[in-house]
Amino acid sequence: MKIEKASPTDIVLALAGNPNTGKSTIFNALTGLKQHTGNWPGKTVTNAQGHFIHRGKPFLLVDLPGTYSILANSPDEQVARDFICFGKPEATIVVTDATNLERNLNLALQIMEITSDVVVAVNLLDEAERKGISVDLSKLSAELGVPVIGTIAREQKGLTELKDIVDDIVMKKLQLKPYQIRYSAGIEERINQLSLKLEKILRGKINARWVALRLLDGDETIIESIEKYLLPSSIDLRGEIASW
Numbered sequence: 001m002k003i004e005k006a007s008p009t010d011i012v013l014a015l016a017g018n019p020n021t022g023k024s025t026i027f028n029a030l031t032g033l034k035q036h037t038g039n040w041p042g043k044t045v046t047n048a049q050g051h052f053i054h055r056g057k058p059f060l061l062v063d064l065p066g067t068y069s070i071l072a073n074s075p076d077e078q079v080a081r082d083f084i085c086f087g088k089p090e091a092t093i094v095v096t097d098a099t100n101l102e103r104n105l106n107l108a109l110q111i112m113e114i115t116s117d118v119v120v121a122v123n124l125l126d127e128a129e130r131k132g133i134s135v136d137l138s139k140l141s142a143e144l145g146v147p148v149i150g151t152i153a154r155e156q157k158g159l160t161e162l163k164d165i166v167d168d169i170v171m172k173k174l175q176l177k178p179y180q181i182r183y184s185a186g187i188e189e190r191i192n193q194l195s196l197k198l199e200k201i202l203r204g205k206i207n208a209r210w211v212a213l214r215l216l217d218g219d220e221t222i223i224e225s226i227e228k229y230l231l232p233s234s235i236d237l238r239g240e241i242a243s244w
């Protein structure tokens with residue numbers, strides 16, 4: 001996928017989330033563009049890109065397809081994953097549905113395994129209120145270790161605060177400590193062994209722990225994408241891994 005920066009100084013942001021959580025509504029409100037919105041899933045098939053200025057800085061926002069996970073089980077998931085891993089976004093906004101947080105946070109946790117630079121937007125707060133659901137945003141933020149902003153995108157509520165936080169993340173003004181899932185001792189040991197080996201090849205270009213997890217899960221697509229986007233063609237990652 002090509003990233004269309006208006007200028008090289010554009011700050012790239014990703015907009016991720018489950019289907020139908022209001023990503024495109026946020027995208028349109030921020031960029032002034034008219035990405036199609038509607039209440040059926042899977043409308044955003046390509047990555048729409050748009051610009052906005054906030055606090056005097058130029059941002060490039062990329063509206064990713066809605067997915068329940070980024071484990072690359074479908075082309076949409078792979079597009080979303082590859083952009084978060086290789087599109088070098090300086091922050092990722094994870095848009096969640098306040099009426100269905102438990103399911104939505106699964107994706108947020110997966111993204112937080114890849115990158116620390118995450119803000120969670122809890123959208124559809126009006127719908128939640130109608131259903132008698134209240135969300136303790138500050139407690140959620142404390143648990144997740146990343147900022148959480150409540151929004152009602154259709155009414156443009158919370159969006160300035162969201163932009164402020166994104167800028168704070170990009171400017172490294174916040175201490176982010178994203179919650180990391182810990183696996184059983186045996187798996188953690190394998191993760192550590194693999195991470196050490198991977199780090200020598202990946203050299204901080206991508207989170208080695210996360211790559212190790214994907215490999216343990218038998219995910220071949222991550223090797224292809226790393227070879228395609230991150231490594232010089234002289235390095236044979238697949239061959240290296242096969243030799244371990």
Ligand SMILES: Nc1nc2c(ncn2[C@@H]2O[C@H](COP(=O)(O)OP(=O)(O)OP(=O)(O)O)[C@@H](O)[C@H]2O)c(=O)[nH]1
Pocket residue numbers: 017018019020021022023024025026036037038039040041042043044065066067123124125126127151152153154155
């Ligand atoms: N009540 C309410 N409706 C909202 C809010 N935000 C978005 N919507 C509506 O929810 C529907 C889905 O919004 P979209 O912006 O298309 O959602 P999306 O996440 O881009 O969906 P996909 O591209 O399919 O993943 C639309 O009908 C929006 O108008 C909100 O805060 N409150």
Ligand SMILES: [Mg+2]
Pocket residue numbers: 023024025036037043044066
């Ligand atoms: Mg959309």
